[in-house]
Amino acid sequence: MWIRHCAVALLVLSGCTGGTGPDQQTGQGPMAGGPDAGADPGQKLLPPGPGPAFLYEDAPLAPPFQNVGVWQADPLYVMGASAYTQGEYVYQGFIFDDFGAATGEPTSRPHTGGALYRSGGGLHYPTDTATYAFNAADLLEFRVRKDGDQLKYRLTLNTMIAPDVTAIAIGIDTDGDASTGTHDWGYGIGELGxxxxxxxxxxxxxxxxxxxxxxxxxxxxxxxxxxxxxxNQIELTVPLSPGMETWRHYLVTGLYDSAANAFKAIQESADAVNPGGAFLQNPPPVFDVGFRRHDQEPWGRLLDLEPTAVVDNLEDFQQYQSPDWGYWRDANQAQALARKDISAFHADINFFKLDQGEDDFSNVPKSGLINGVYGSRFDFGEGVLEDGPVVTAGRVQPYGLYIPSDFSFDEPTPLFLQLHGGSSTHNQMLSVPNFMLEFGEKRNALVLAPLARGPSATRYNNAGELDVFEALSHIDTLYNVDFGQLLVGGPSTGGEGTMKTSGRHPALFNGAFCIVAGTFAESLLDNHRHVPLLLWSGVADHRTPYWSTTHLAMLERGYRHEQGIFPGYGHVRHYVEDQWAPAREYLDSFGPAPTYPWHVTYTADPEFANPQWGLSHDRAYWLTEIAVASDAVIGRVDAFDLSAGKAVPATRTYQEYRDDPDHHIASGLVWTDPVHLPNRSNGLKLDLTGVASVTVWLDATSIDVRQEIEITTTSTHDAVVTLVSHAGTQEVSAPQGSSARSITLN
Structure with missing residues (x-):
């Protein structure tokens, strides 16, 4: 897929000038690779691209990113990044990181609590969730520009339900000399270094x-x-004139106490209007600290099976009280606030650069691990929700991304879509270094990890599925994704999400990797005819015990797959061992999937479709608009392009003992040499089960639409088949039972 437009933060890296997505109607672009059906390629009518339609559209700019008045700079989209651009200094804050100081107990909010998604800080918002929404003091963006002999500041919050709830303090050191100013912020904040x-x-x-x-x-x-x-923006016009000097800025957020004209103090326990979580520590009344660079908030894991490494990590384990830390990018913030010293977190703003209109993107990371933000098309409310369709609401959502060291805009880049497990975050697998090495660096591929609207990812249904594709669309806009080289995978609930994502949208993916993921619906397995599946399970996994159900179902269908069963492995052992080379080699061995295969099998399941969000599960390759019969739950189409001259490939099964990456038994099925038929007909064969109607895009097949077309159908219901091509559109009945006819398109 081609770049639709480039964010300013990335223009400086690439020099790209933008472009447009593929034209799905004229056949220009990646989806135009169908066979020659006797028509000029420019005249072909090809089906819409796979996945939601908004993958091929520019997203409207979400309100928190919009500029009004004097503001001109584009958002940076990278958390912890800063830049000079368009006469403005812009800092992009971390979001959903507003947990304040480490007070001895991590905070408990709807998006925190488990070992793999706990916070570093321990502050609690007031219990009036309608006003504070567990997120009222979360800085999204800071920017400043000169305005004559004054300064204009714009502060954007991730959540702003009421205009006067949040308190924000900006501290300025104009001369770099601590002895000439004050250390006490006043307003109940006290000293912070x-x-x-x-x-x-x-x-x-x-x-x-x-x-x-x-x-x-x-x-x-x-x-x-x-x-x-x-x-969610506050604009300030401040009577300060820095001239051409460089002034050091600090920034903290909290909650406003109008009676005291101060930040609200942190109580032991929160009530309806006051924050809590002090735990006898007397923490500063600060929830979020600005100007933390992306490299100042690392995250990672402290799990390791080597005894010496356990000892080495013991101090960190005690400090963070978790086997994993920093998943919300607040670990160092929490420790700094606990020490009451935020001196490391500052921005030295050069007003000469602002005066001269210089561009400087040197503090926007160009490779490696980053956390980014995107603007959603849909409004689910604000803040963090206890009960609703999502956990993390708001128009701005986070994601994790690995950018390989050799990344270039010159060519489209492969991507691995990594779906996190339940009770975790978008940073779960990005903290596993060899995972990034194998699926990112060695493939020169991006690795994208969406949050999917919360630690449970809504099990990758509904809004969770929506978030995955909105994040993917955003990354394509910025980084030019090669949708011909797209893999998907994840552990546990992320493995479940992998099966759902690749099963609902098989034409998008070259392969899928399910790690300790349990079993799956038969309807999803149906759709993996052209998506090879890799399954890794542990014999000692008591959370999702290994079964051979999926393996046997794939064997029955003759689909390519491999099941790896690891003795002694529990639910997180693969994550701890961090050895993925055989998985990468297996998935890469298949190469690009066919754009328009001759044999398409798709089972439509409308249960989790959400047309209002652009989510439908009713199409694959050259089949679209599969409507399920009124008395059926799902609708299955098995379609054959008979003019391709191919037959179901021969298969070979295997079961082998292997020791890479560790001792395990690998069982699977491969396709051997393809079968070619000596005689081909200009025909279409459809087997319909529970289907009321389906649309077939003939220009994406080998069928010559200028000639007579033989159509054979077998159907459990009376159905309607709509044939679409550049030669015309025609409806054909498919009566219950078997039928055959020849037609000529008008």
């Missing part, structure tokens, strides 16, 4: 104040403020 603050700006949305510690500076100077609730 030897910062030497010369100016302090505090806003609560509907108002703001400027106080100065420098000699001769006026106290309590008024600041012009405006609040945009639709965009």
């Amino acid at each position: 030897a910062l030497g603050l010369d100016h302090i700006i505090v806003t609560w949305g509907t108002g703001a104040e400027l106080s100065s510690a420098c000699s001769g500076c006026a106290e309590g100077q008024a600041i012009t403020t405006s609040v945009d609730l639709e965009r």
Whole structure:
């Protein structure tokens, strides 16, 4: 798929000028690789591309990213990144990281709590979720620009339900000398290190104040403020003139106490209007700290089977109280706030660069692991929800991404879609170094890990599925994904999501990798005729015990797959061992999948379809709009392009003992030499089960639409088949039972 447009943060890396997605109607672009049906390729009518239609569309800019008034710079989309562009300094904050100081107990919110998704900080929001939504002090973006002899600041929050709930303080050190300013922020914040603050700006949305510690500076100077609730933005016009100097900035957020004109203090326990989580630690009243660079908030795992490594990691394990840390990118923030020293987190803003309009993207990472944000097309409310269609609401959602060191915009890039397990986050598998090495670096591929709207990923149904494809669309827009080289995989619930994603949209994927994932619906297995499946399970896995059900079902269908059963492996052992080379080699051995295969099998299941979100599970390759009969639950189409001159390939099964990556038994099926028929007919064969109607795109087959077409159907119901081609569109009845006819398209 071609780039649709480039974010400014990436333009500097690539020099790309943008482009347009493939034209699905004229046959231009990657989906135009169908066989020659006797028509000029430019005249072919080809089916819509696989997956949701919005994969081929530009997403509208989400309100928090929109510019009004003097603001011009595009968002950076990379958490912890900063840049000078369009006369503005822009910092992209981490989101859903607003947990404050480490107080001895991690916070418990709807998106935190488990060993693989706990927070570093321990603050609790007030229990009035309609106002605070577990996310009211979460900084999304900071930007500043010069405005004559004043400064304009724009602060964007991830959640803003009320205009005057959040308190934001900006501390400025104008001379780099801690002895000339104050360390005490005031406003109930106290000291957060030897910062030497010369100016302090505090806003609560509907108002703001400027106080100065420098000699001769006026106290309590008024600041012009405006609040945009639709965009979650606060704009400040501040009577400060830095000239061409560089001023160091700090930023903290909390909750506003209007009676005290201060940040709300942290109580032991939260109530309806006051935050809690102090645990006798007297933490600062700060939920989020700005200007943390992407490399200042690492994440990773402390699990290791080697005894020496356990000892080496013991101090970190005790500090973070978890076998995994930083998954919400707040670990170092939490420790810094617990020490009451945020001096490491600052932005040295060069106002000469702003004055000259210089562009500088040197603090936007170009490769390696990053966390990014995208703007959703759909509105699920704001904040973090206890009960609803999603856990992480809001128009801006996070994802994890690995960018290989040799990444280039010159050619489309392969991508591995990594779906995280239940009770985890988008950073789960990105913390496994060899996984990134094998599926990212060695393949020169991107590895994308969506959050899927929460730790449970809504089991990759409904809004969870939507998030996966919205994130994929966003990454294609920025990085130019090669959709001809797309793999999907994940552990546990992510393995379940893998089967659902590749089964619902098989034409998108070259292969699927399910790790300790349990069993799957037969209807999903049906759709993997052209998607090889790799299954790894552990004999000692008591959470998702290994079964051979999927293996046997794939054997019955004659589908390519391999099941690896590992003795002694439990639910997380593969994650701990971190050895994936055989998996990469297996999936890469198949090469690109056919764009329009001669034999298509697809079972449509409307249970989790959401047309209002652009999600439908009713098409694959050259079949679309498969409608299930009114008295059926699912509808299955088995379609054969008889003019291709092919038959079902011969197969070979195997069972082997292997020791790479560890001792296991591998059982599977491979296709051997394809079977070619000496005599081919210009025909179409359809076997329909529980189907009311289906559309067949003939220009994507080998059928010559200028000639008479033989159509053979077998159907459990009276059905309608719509034939579409550049030569015309025609409906053909497929009565219950078997029938055959010859037609000529009008």
